[in-house]
Amino acid sequence: MSKKRLTQYVLLAVLLVLVPQFVRSDYALHLMIMVAIYGILVLGLEIILGQTGLFSLGHAAFFGMGSYTSALLVMRLGMPIWLGIVLAVLASGILGFLLGFPTLRLRGDYLAIATLGFGEIFGLILVNWDSLTHGPMGIPGITRPEIFGVVFDKRMYLYLIVLLFILALAAAFRISNSFLGRTFRAIRDDEDAAEFLGIHISKYKILAFIIGGMFAGLAGGFYAHYVTFISPDSFTYEDSETLLAMVFLGGAGTVIGPVVGAVVLVLLPELLSFMVQWRMLVVGVIMVLVMIFRPQGLMGGGMKFLKIKKKEVARIGEKE
């Protein structure tokens, strides 16, 4: 690591430690926590959709799986929260497998609608499996984590979640910069060609769903223990759509872009308080506008796969 990089990291760390100390308002702390949770969550969708090009409209289900798993294990079995969250990550990864495996053959909008269906069925199970999930009433009073007998307050929670977010971001960047990310992007660009070049595409598509699910499970676990109340209403298709808008707004396939999208879409409706009612409308308008004017997203430079295709010029000697 170069000296300059090191100083940058140290500066960043100092900033991250100090800034929350000067934030006095509870509300501001809350917003920062939500941004970090959504940041982790959207990184999962970035891997599924942005890197691998799998149009998933069921991401809220992974989030919900993480939240419910940890909440139920902790509340019903008295498990320690940390173990609950680890198992939540695993459970969401398993859900990723369960969704990824059967939908292997589906592409594009067919996959979108199938994942939407999975998400809806997941929601119906949450509502109707009363004895396990408390149905539409949800689970209130989920415990906050504690350390050495001290219950986490908002500021401590912020430190924790920001730390996790940074780890998640680093992991996502590592994936993107490794052969794994390249393989995902090859599948996104042309999965048939990738298969002929020796890529076991089924394996990698399922893997994308598993990894994406695990990110969402992590976010879900910490979400449940932060808000302390979850219900099926927190994990609907509207949330999946919002996550999709975050990815596209920031720039699918860029890793950092979707995080920027999450920051914008979490903060924007809150900053303009009259917009709370209008939040979903804004999400919809953003999706349409981004697709028309900047399909590669705010942070996307070379995302050619979303740009308008040039008409293929017919060349002599080429047929079909």
Place this chain on the structure above:
Amino acid sequence: MILQQLINGIMLGSVYALIALGYTMVYGVMKFINFAHGDVYMWGAFFAMFLAHFLGGQFLPVLILTMILTGILGVLVERVAYKPLRRAPRLVVTTSALGMSIVLSNLARLLIGSATYPMPKVLAVHDFKLGPSAVINNIQILVLVTAVVLMVLLNWFVNRSRYGKAIRAASEDQETAGLMGVNMDNVVSVTFFVGSSLGGAAGLLVGMYYDAVYSTMGYAAGLKAFTAAILGGIGSIPGAMFGGLLLGIVENFAGAFLSNYRDGIAFLVMILVLLFRPGGLFNAKIYQKRV
């Protein structure tokens, strides 16, 4: 009991079929799933509600005006959200459609409200007994008759009229149709107008039948109608009619036993069809691998 479920199923199915036609016609010409169609149908129900309020109990004028207004809305949606993306990858168009769906349903919620509104009475209700335990009322009969008449008209339109033929040509091969002098912009507009107006009619019929109109009614209905469209083979007009009826009947019978999971059954059917029969029950081969 069985007869009653069958009647309800056919009723519901004929409405699904009407909405499914909108998905399938657009898919035929544009090759993408118009996610906003369910919400166009919802707006159709609201248009019908207002028209019925102002025009009172005149079914036919309400139906015709609703269809025209909804058709125009569909064309507007196409102009705003899809036309600039005519040559973009499908992923982009699908996302735009999804965005448009969110916009339409939230506009309805913000402009009109999130309550469930009754449909002003277009007709007085009369029940007719069919055997010992089955009942059918005049509204149900009207829904069924209207749906059938509209489908017959559509069949005539697609097979006989000039624009219908252009739509069929464009569904077969857009490029060739364009080279043969078919104006694609017009074909797309007509497709959206006709598909959306059928959705609008469905909105009126459903609103009358359940006596309820609300801003989120487009979501589940849209998904189910889409399921109907793929059941019959997306892109195929008779397929959409068949798929609608089949789904309506299946949903009613299965729903009678598992009432909590009624919507889930439709979604399950959808996923199963997508997984095992993406070309529809008659299996048009659209997923042949090509290199």
Place this chain on the structure above:
Amino acid sequence: MAILEFERASVHFGGVRAVDHVSSEIEQGKITSIIGPNGAGKTTLFNLITGAYKLTQGDIRFRGQSVARLSPHMVHSLGIARTFQNIRLFSSMTVLENIMISTHSKLKPKVLGIFIPGTFKRVEENMKGMAEKVLVLLDLLPKAGYHASALSYGEQRRVEIARALVSDPEIVLLDEPSAGMNVREAKELIKFISQINKDLGKTVVVIEHNMRVVRHISDKIIVLDHGCKIADGVSEEVLRNPKVVEAYLGHSRLTTYAHVR
């Protein structure tokens, strides 16, 4: 020695017999051309070898082992690599990355390894090293960092070939490598294909329309028409075969002349 054998290989799509009872052999270390009019089933034959389609009937064997039931990525890892008739480079990636993708079969990288710093670095450098070696061979190293779409047509074709070579396969299947190339590029291609064959010792199978290329490079020619094999053998003999002349010229005089130019 035959490295690849077709035994009554057939595939039918509905009523169409795209490839019908083709029996022939590909000799190890030789260059074999597959020729025939448009729609003769040449690319379909490649698709059968590489596992894109399943045989309706018959068998295809690589070193005596059937590849008929294998999926494309398995065929690749056995050592059969291919290019595509319509160039299919990954548009969002650089030339180097495009080629690195193809090293999977050889290196079999472990997913969890990416989180172990040493392993991560080693795998990446291995892949890069392999790709760069091929890029040097194809004279493309200066373009390594370019986006694939920024290259000329001829260069893109070469990247495709590089992508096929990087996994060090035993057989290279080239699907119309000279399509869209100008005369100078086609000449270089001829030189290069012989180089792959002589210097690297690869068995080469090439689908080609350009008769000049075919004549220059082929040790053996297989002629297909309407999915059936109508002749195979040493190049001069086959090209003089009256059946071939009739099928080939009779069907598509225009395309043939366009290529001879």
